[in-house]
Amino acid sequence: NRYHHRLIRFYRHRFLGWLRTCLTGISPEERAFRYVLTNSTHGKPESVLNTLDEWCGKYECVTSTGPEKGQILESVVQRTCPVKALELGTNCGYSAIRIARHLQPEAKLYTLEQDPKTAEVAEEMILVAGLKHSQFQVVTGSPTEVIPQFKTSPRVETFDFVFLNQGQGADYLRNLCLLEKEGLLSKGSVILANNVTHSEAAGFLSSVRSDPHYRTTFHPCTAPYEKDVADGMEELVFLKDNGERN
Numbered sequence: 001n002r003y004h005h006r007l008i009r010f011y012r013h014r015f016l017g018w019l020r021t022c023l024t025g026i027s028p029e030e031r032a033f034r035y036v037l038t039n040s041t042h043g044k045p046e047s048v049l050n051t052l053d054e055w056c057g058k059y060e061c062v063t064s065t066g067p068e069k070g071q072i073l074e075s076v077v078q079r080t081c082p083v084k085a086l087e088l089g090t091n092c093g094y095s096a097i098r099i100a101r102h103l104q105p106e107a108k109l110y111t112l113e114q115d116p117k118t119a120e121v122a123e124e125m126i127l128v129a130g131l132k133h134s135q136f137q138v139v140t141g142s143p144t145e146v147i148p149q150f151k152t153s154p155r156v157e158t159f160d161f162v163f164l165n166q167g168q169g170a171d172y173l174r175n176l177c178l179l180e181k182e183g184l185l186s187k188g189s190v191i192l193a194n195n196v197t198h199s200e201a202a203g204f205l206s207s208v209r210s211d212p213h214y215r216t217t218f219h220p221c222t223a224p225y226e227k228d229v230a231d232g233m234e235e236l237v238f239l240k241d242n243g244e245r246n
């Protein structure tokens with residue numbers, strides 16, 4: 001049954017992963033990267049993504065996006081056509097590849113990861129997928145440290161697209177408010193929040209859904225690599241002229 005299946009997944013993906021990390025000192029992200037290095041066609045984003053999906057489905061899950069949410073993410077990015085995109089929570093670069101591969105040549109993705117070792121793996125992964133440094137930058141740090149810096153270096157005026165994925169949603173509202181406060185959102189900026197059915201995202205959801213400065217749309221989906229677990233992503237469109245509230 002469902003719980004039995006989840007227990008087996010937890011054992012295989014979390015417990016054994018934790019044990020492997022303890023015994024070898026190699027992080028789950030590094031293990032995924034090694035698999036991608038030997039099993040994917042370098043320079044082909046689709047191949048790197050498929051190989052990561054294969055790894056996550058069979059061995060250890062290292063992304064909270066996966067193919068189904070990945071499709072939603074990519075369709076929002078393609079519709080938004082951002083010049084400046086921001087991702088909070090890079091992990092090993094899976095969603096960053098999905099975002100960056102649709103950017104126009106003059107556009108750029110900034111993706112934020114707090115763990116320096118994970119950030120290094122992500123950078124390598126995105127490069128192996130064939131994306132160039134002119135298209136993306138992995139920034140190491142937390143949103144509270146990095147967001148206030150964006151206006152001065154690397155001189156970002158506003159973000160047209162933001163992917164919130166630095167956890168299960170507990171910090172989404174704080175980071176969104178910070179982006180607003182720093183004037184990094186403009187009218188029409190699109191924000192996509194992952195994992196919003198998680199209880200930690202409840203405060204964020206109720207707040208943005210009742211805020212007249214946002215138009216919200218819920219995208220139902222399932223959890224990555226778990227077809228029987230319901231999940232969802234929330235798309236927000238910022239409706240205010242830049243600076244109106246600050």
Ligand SMILES: C[S@@+](CC[C@H](N)C(=O)[O-])C[C@H]1O[C@@H](n2cnc3c(N)ncnc32)[C@H](O)[C@@H]1O
Binds near residue numbers: 089090094142143
């Ligand atoms: C769910 S994973 C991101 C998955 C990734 N977007 C994907 O789909 O492939 C969350 C990542 O956010 C990072 N993270 C958590 N809290 C953070 C914070 N406050 N600032 C920056 N990164 C954070 C974690 O280290 C982790 O790698």
